[in-house]
Amino acid sequence: MQTHNRGGAIVPGADIAVRTEELSKLYGTREALVGLDLTVPAGQVFGFLGPNGAGKTTTIGILCTLLRPTLGHAWVAGAHVAREAGRVRRRIGVVFQEQTLDQDLTAMESMRMQAELYGLPGPAARAASTALLDLMGLADRAGHVVRTLSGGTRRRLEIARALVHGPRVLFLDEPTTGLDPQTRAAVREHLRLLCREHGITVFLTTHHLEEAEHCDRIAIIDDGELVAEGSPGELKAVIGADLVTLRTDDDERVAEAVRRLFGVATVTGPGGVRLRAPDGAALVPRLCAELTVPIHSVTVAPPTLDDVFLHHTGRTIR
Template structure:
């Protein structure tokens, strides 16, 4: 097992409770250095609370946590010196130019002037904003502002960069651009990326993934490992008689199936092989057939009993907190 010094992030039974309401419960993590690690879960799952504890913005009520080998409670200053943070909501000053925003941040963290000039120029180049360095932030698109915030998070050369919902509110094309920059900076700088997300497509970018719900990690592994745990492909058949087709699937093939408005749905190890076999042996005309390999949404459904796509993306309410365990 890796030691604390070999890990970018480690937690031991980490927890946070508000009054009688637990927000994070018994969290055990071991995140290697240099990987992209993601928390996948709906809003209100405890992801942001966890990030705030790891970044020393929130004091845990149980357990311990280490970032870059340092205890977040006993050594908060050492932790802060080794991390960068991109908040879920933008915190940029809209009246500053991109260059001014980065230089101001560098000054706050005591970066020497000459060093900050070189660093700011390099970071603007890294995130593709060099030509826009003299434009005020208020003129930037959402994607440009996000890239500037990522550059700001890198100013102090962190060992771990925390990103809380890094592409929330951005269109798919802009998300792709953001991830191109994130992959490049990890390759060039060898830092650890630790992010939260409720976007399934974004979670696919992670080397390691933890599915979080109701303040607890339900399962952890690589995206491929997690999808492999789900039993087979999903097959959706539309036939001339869906009720009869579902019955035949159960009686003849020994596979549980359900019929509904969308057709007959079942799960099977090799969907591509099952469909022609059903067409040849069932004696029921098939109108259409769709075979879908396991997805992270299927993994989430398997472990939580609901799909993450069904979760709304609005802000957490008091009622939501009350429903947590």
Template sequence: MTAVADEFAVRTEDLGKVYGELPAVVGLDLSVPRGTTFGFLGPNGAGKTTTISMLCTLLRPTVGRAFVAGHDVVAEPHSVRERIGLVFQETTLDLDLTAEEGLRFHAELFGIPWRVSRPKVAALLELVDLTGSRDRPVREFSGGMRRRLEIARGLLTTPQVLFLDEPTTGLDPQTRTVIWEHLHELREQHGITLFLTTHHLEEAEHCDRIAIMDGGQVEVEGSPAELKAEVGHDTVVLRTGDDAAAVRVIAERFGLDAVSGPDGVRLRVADGAAFVPAFCAEAGVPVLSATVVPPSLDDVFLHHTGRTIRAERSGPLTVNDVGRRR
């Protein structure tokens, strides 16, 4: 079948997945422009992996439609698979093969001729900085090296869209940074669309747009800057010589609510940088230190779901979790 002319790399219309009577994904409407980095941010059990599985034709949607690279995921699954790469959350590498052998074997499975795959394998190993380890068995690789190899494998078929399910889970912060350097480089070089799921706030900051997902639904979508601007308020933490007096002054002279805790006096204000000198000038209370923290994606998640993303759910998704909008 012929691809539908579409400016979007991924587009869904009222997409949903139900297991028995348990909705896992509900009413998903997405439009992801080509050549962008798009992220699903949410805790474990939010429906992110289920969504990616539907988009990659691994799960059949219960309702709605989805198009990837202009092709319908239900009506044209083979056309979709020819145009995507996928990096699973759990490693799927053959540990007994070397890095080069694993990539060559993957190329053969996809019917890529040797004359084509040989230079491509070499170029991808260079892209992810594994050329010097091409002849080492994968079982000797660190977690970061294995993840980079999996990204290279996902690029072997020259995908238009690369799906990454929790691409840096279990990796240390330094390795996450290296992985993202490679992801940015490959997007710039190849112009592909990156579509990822994550529950790491720092990782979501790399995205052009993110959708916050919770309970099987998208609560809000936008760029990280737009979403943080919507929350709007800075968090100010003051350490003073008299916290109780500081709380009273903040309420009486500035009309703001503040609370006193172990870390000092905490309040939220539209412009924290302007508030601090004004408070110091008028309060009459010694200020020992002041910290101004702009809105974070965790604040955005809290604003839309009622809890922070750091308080991840540990149990399975329940019916009561779905159908709840805030």
């Protein structure tokens, strides 16, 4: 449900966690963000995907009230980021890319200090801190000093700390940068649990394609502009074809034969002959039967988010 304010702008209802309208940010004459229109449903893991310098950190800075937009409007948890900054700050949690934990405090002391900053009374602070450490799998680390914790454990502690005051939206700026694959997977699972069992909306920025694959919805940004938005499946469906790669004795001859016999465009490079087909697995037996040049290997890969980025921008995100 949505309402309108006296200026005519749409104010998101409870089912919308984040909404922007024509949101723009200029640094001098440089456009860091250009007319961003974004809608993030409540209770989902939302990924903001783009390369470094695309405008992700500028966007999250505006949504967290750390930056003022040059033009446009944004609402977070029903509050306007410019006119109601105090309400926004009480309704959000933020985990920055750079670690902000005090190295000399224990995990529980970090939680209690954050709770005090938000004015939680002692009993409520203790209860929330204990529950959140348990939720993030850190109950056995409560008395450990931060400097003794691993990078992944510190990241989970930062997430727990950002939730101690009960925010409705959790902002994470590149939350798994520098973590190993196993720890990244553990962090993702805890974020999924927050949405599923606690109704919290998670808004994360990332340039990791694998991380974006696990989001409910994704918005892809490049050079400050939104280029695509949807679920991972919806975005990849736009490509609609598998990538078939052949390594042969004579890639140029094979590429020409594929174009002639199957009417399919090909690209030849150091990795072999590449072509797109709606059902790559079904095409492979026909390729092997029709081509006379010896084939050393054939791989079939479904569309990826990197393919989606290439489709919309003309370059890969890697």
